[in-house]
Amino acid sequence: MTLFPVDKDDYKPLGKTGEKLSAIGLGSWAIRDYNEALQSYIYAVSLGINHFDTAEMYGAGEAEEFIGRVVREVGRDSVFITTKLYPYRFRDRDEAVKAARQSAERMGVKYIDLVLIHWPDPQVSIQEQVRNLEAIAEAGVARYIGVSNFDVSELEEAIYAARKHEIVVDQVKYSVVDRRIERSLLPFAIKNGITIQAYSPLERGQVAHIKLLARIGRKYGKTAIQVGLNFVISRPRVVAIPKAEKKEHVKEIAESMGWRLNEEDIEYIETKL
Numbered sequence: 001m002t003l004f005p006v007d008k009d010d011y012k013p014l015g016k017t018g019e020k021l022s023a024i025g026l027g028s029w030a031i032r033d034y035n036e037a038l039q040s041y042i043y044a045v046s047l048g049i050n051h052f053d054t055a056e057m058y059g060a061g062e063a064e065e066f067i068g069r070v071v072r073e074v075g076r077d078s079v080f081i082t083t084k085l086y087p088y089r090f091r092d093r094d095e096a097v098k099a100a101r102q103s104a105e106r107m108g109v110k111y112i113d114l115v116l117i118h119w120p121d122p123q124v125s126i127q128e129q130v131r132n133l134e135a136i137a138e139a140g141v142a143r144y145i146g147v148s149n150f151d152v153s154e155l156e157e158a159i160y161a162a163r164k165h166e167i168v169v170d171q172v173k174y175s176v177v178d179r180r181i182e183r184s185l186l187p188f189a190i191k192n193g194i195t196i197q198a199y200s201p202l203e204r205g206q207v208a209h210i211k212l213l214a215r216i217g218r219k220y221g222k223t224a225i226q227v228g229l230n231f232v233i234s235r236p237r238v239v240a241i242p243k244a245e246k247k248e249h250v251k252e253i254a255e256s257m258g259w260r261l262n263e264e265d266i267e268y269i270e271t272k273l
């Protein structure tokens with residue numbers, strides 16, 4: 001028996017909103033060549049990838065500007081944009097709304113789809129952070145709200161604190177070799193309808209070199225990267241947000257959708273890796 005029921009859908013629900021995100025999205029941290037990346041991200045949308053992740057922190061605003069360039073090429077309705085704001089922004093309602101507006105402006109969009117607290121701020125109660133996060137949705141700058149790097153008790157508190165807008169996402173580190181969230185956060189998310197956005201799902205490229213994954217992949221005509229991502233998106237409620245600026249990497253990543261590892265192989269990876 002696998003640890004979780006296998007989710008075979010390549011379009012996953014966003015919280016309880018009724019919206020769907022492709023099982024794979026693209027991150028935008030540490031892009032080296034924005035011109036090369038532009039072509040890759042446009043290509044990604046043509047392969048069925050429909051969401052991008054960014055943050056005001058990445059490249060000190062440059063990554064958001066880049067997402068804006070991509071969106072102008074592919075059309076605003078083709079992509080769902082997540083951005084993350086520094087935790088200190090959520091100490092004050094006006095500061096939070098202002099920062100979100102600045103992010104939207106950098107991207108040249110009228111609204112952000114999803115705004116997250118990048119990580120919890122130990123200096124302010126979660127209740128206060130979430131109230132100020134909600135203000136962004138109330139002001140119409142973001143459609144949905146969520147959190148990042150919140151553990152299960154912090155997430156629970158955030159859900160409880162939200163009044164008018166539900167927390168729909170927790171963006172956390174999750175990969176085939178870093179499965180810490182499977183202990184309590186993932187079961188909690190599945191039970192409560194929270195979408196997990198799995199960041200660093202390639203372990204910054206290291207997953208490509210895992211021999212066990214390459215061996216399993218041969219059976220399916222897939223690579224280690226594709227097996228590693230397929231494992232992650234086979235979990236209910238999980239979408240992965242790898243980053244890839246090389247076109248061939250984007251193709252390889254996109255082809256981790258459209259099929260599933262069988263239960264025996266998932267179980268084998270669960271026990272042997």
Ligand SMILES: NC(=O)c1ccc[n+]([C@@H]2O[C@H](COP(=O)([O-])OP(=O)(O)OC[C@H]3O[C@@H](n4cnc5c(N)ncnc54)[C@H](OP(=O)(O)O)[C@@H]3O)[C@@H](O)[C@H]2O)c1
Pocket residue numbers: 026027028029030053054084118148149171172198199200201202203204205206208225241242243244245246248249250252253
């Ligand atoms: N919320 C948070 O605190 C947080 C923290 C970290 C990351 N994130 C988000 O998650 C995204 C992804 O995480 P990440 O950037 O840390 O790492 P990642 O997705 O695990 O790895 C990215 C690296 O893998 C390489 N790669 C991509 N496809 C590949 C392939 N098919 N074969 C071999 N290598 C491949 C990329 O190379 P190329 O770029 O050269 O193609 C890049 O160097 C970030 O960009 C960011 O948006 C969020």
